[in-house]
Amino acid sequence: MIDHATRLALVAMLSDGRFHSGEALGESLGISRAAISKHIKTLQSWGLDIYRVQGKGYSLASKLELLDCDKLLAQVKCSSLDLIPVIDSTNQFLLDRVGQLPQGAVCLAEYQESGRGRRGRQWLSPFGSNLYLSMYWRLDAGMAAAMGLSLVVGVAIAEALQSIGAEDIKVKWPNDLYYQDRKLAGILVEMTGKAGEAAHLVIGMGLNVAMTEQEGSDIGQAWTNLTQACSHLPERNQLAATLIRRLYETLEHYENVGLDGFIERWNRLDNFLDRPVKLLIGERVVEGIARGINSQGALLLETEQGITPYVGGEISLRGC
Structure with missing residues (x-):
């Protein structure tokens, strides 16, 4: 596994949105200005909008709130929380650990190198612009009980976003969230298990929060950001905590009522x-x-x- 510690430290230093000289950054990290320049190029390839001005140094286009385990756990109870800034896929991380995870285990990332959507499609995952979140859930009733789960998760996320002020969020069958006929988020439910045994589910979500037009230029359909749908957007840690809490509550409710308990709620939100x-x-x-x-x-x-x-x-x- 590649060690990204220096690059992540560099992101943290630049996250204030101010200018930092290459010399000062290099001194703080114990590396040369040439090494700083190389790391900056890598960060730009992750989707970070970093620019350089002669005589002033490097700066992010705007301040960046990084995800923080302590801030998250201060707002939501979580049986297990892994925050891995750079990862191949949050879903894959949990799938690789099925059988070792407690119910409701969560994985979050700032950047996915191999994020994926339905049918193996790539999910564009620029660093720090969006939310990439996966949760593990075990259904003792088996695989058949997981029918329609992506619809239930869509309802949960849409209602959670409405609760923070994004009132016009809608769902699109079978696994997307929409705002004004544009894609806002995607849901991917992956399952393992055997017939007659418990179903092990990994529920992944990619939510566009503040992705720039340049970052999203390769997306082959109309898309939008939560910043467009919500006039007073909460901080990303608060947003993540809200979604984790709502997912946990909804999945517990789903185990008791099944999909029948969500049909009316889905139809109310259906784009x-x-x-x-x-x-x-x-x-x-x-x-x-x-x-x-x-x-x-x-x-x-x-x-x-x-x-x-x-x-x-x-x-x-x-x-x-």
Whole structure:
């Protein structure tokens, strides 16, 4: 594993948003100005917006609040919290430790080198701009009980964001959060286990918080930030604590009521409810009117043939 200690110390020094000379940074870290320059290039490749002005030194484009375990644990109880600033994937970190984790174990990162979304797609994860959070959960009722879990998590996150002032957050079947028809967050639920045994779930979320246009230039769809949806955005540590708390409470509730207890809440938040949509199933395109979800978490699509449920597989929903 690569040691990022010096680079992370450099980020912490620059996080105040002020100018720091290469000489001063080098003296503080015990390295040369040339080494500072190399580290700056690496940090820029992570997505940090660092610029240099002759005679003044290096500065971030704006102040950066770094995630902090002590600040998080002061706001939320957590059975296990791993904050790993630079990681391949928060989901993978927990998946690799299934069987060793307590219920509700959480992994957070500032930057994911191999963040992933559904169907193996890359999840763009610039340093410090967003939230990358995964939680482990065990369902003793087995894999079948996990049906529709990404929908439940979507409801939990949307309601949590609404509680902090982002009132117009919506959900998109099966695993996204939207604001004004633009993607705000994605959810990835990964599961291991055997038939007849408990299901081990890792629930991952990537939430765009303050990503710049440049950082998000490679995203192949319309996207937005929480800063656009919430006029008084809380600090990132408070935001993370709020989401962890809501996830834990929602998963406990889900174990008691199942998906039936969330259908009405989903439909209230559904970005495409009663709107014309295109459903992409491989090369096939089905057009109709979205009519919410059923008790199995299937999308209900109304066409000339009536209302048909669709679930699983290579299915993607788009607005017309």
